[in-house]
Amino acid sequence: MTRDIHGISSMATRALLAELAGRYGRESGVTVGFESVGGVDAARRVQAGEAFDLVVLASDAIDKLIASGHLQPGSRVDLVRSMVAVAVRADAPAPDISSEAALRQAVLAASRIGYSTGPSGTALLQLFARWGIADDIQPRLMQAPPGVPVAALVARGDVALGFQQLSELINVTGITVVGTLPPGCQIVTTFSAGVPVGVTAGSLKAAQVRALLDWLASPVTIEAKRQQGMEPA
Numbered sequence: 001m002t003r004d005i006h007g008i009s010s011m012a013t014r015a016l017l018a019e020l021a022g023r024y025g026r027e028s029g030v031t032v033g034f035e036s037v038g039g040v041d042a043a044r045r046v047q048a049g050e051a052f053d054l055v056v057l058a059s060d061a062i063d064k065l066i067a068s069g070h071l072q073p074g075s076r077v078d079l080v081r082s083m084v085a086v087a088v089r090a091d092a093p094a095p096d097i098s099s100e101a102a103l104r105q106a107v108l109a110a111s112r113i114g115y116s117t118g119p120s121g122t123a124l125l126q127l128f129a130r131w132g133i134a135d136d137i138q139p140r141l142m143q144a145p146p147g148v149p150v151a152a153l154v155a156r157g158d159v160a161l162g163f164q165q166l167s168e169l170i171n172v173t174g175i176t177v178v179g180t181l182p183p184g185c186q187i188v189t190t191f192s193a194g195v196p197v198g199v200t201a202g203s204l205k206a207a208q209v210r211a212l213l214d215w216l217a218s219p220v221t222i223e224a225k226r227q228q229g230m231e232p233a
Helices: 011-028 039-047 059-067 100-109 119-131 134-140 150-156 204-216 219-227
Strands: 005-010 032-037 054-058 077-089 113-115 141-143 161-165 175-180 188-194 230-232
Touching: 005 011, 005 039, 005 204, 011 032, 011 054, 011 077, 011 188, 011 204, 011 219, 032 039, 039 054, 039 059, 054 059, 054 204, 059 188, 077 119, 077 150, 077 204, 100 119, 100 134, 113 119, 113 150, 119 134, 119 161, 119 188, 134 141, 150 161, 150 175, 204 219, 219 230
Parallel strands: 005 032, 005 054, 113 141, 113 161
Antiparallel strands: 054 188, 077 161, 077 175, 077 188, 077 230
């Protein structure tokens, strides 16, 4: 099917954008489709010159693509704030993560720890370093390959404790979401949209993309964002 607007996003916003794209299409008559892949791969494809009408990634990735000349200056629109959560296999006991000290102990006790690529994974490793346990747990860390959800590693039993965006853990069978990280060590990522330089200013495509962005950032999308484990930005 030919889409009026063809976008690319990271996996964290896949379910949300699929829901909102379908809803927007029904309401506006403009067909919207997003290809969702690992955030690192998405940024690489944009840098390689692949044609898209809209890009939705972590805000720092959007800023880098603007700085490198791949997205239009001033086109960034913040859409959602997403928190990292902890998951265990459905048949495993849920550890105490009610405080930073409790979470640190749960990490130290875990046989294998799964985490994702991208900014949330980087922030998690920085947290482990701040706790002074990075070297001790390094042999037990498993980074999910780009595009592979940490939830899959947890469900298969490859890792005992999984860290990923809440939006990528909710509604996944075979796992239990223990909760988001406690105060003092929360990891929050803002996901934003940016418009590629190939979308010509003043064109019909540019007008369609601007209308979609205005709608995605509007109050009518708040409930859908919260149902997918996110908060409006």
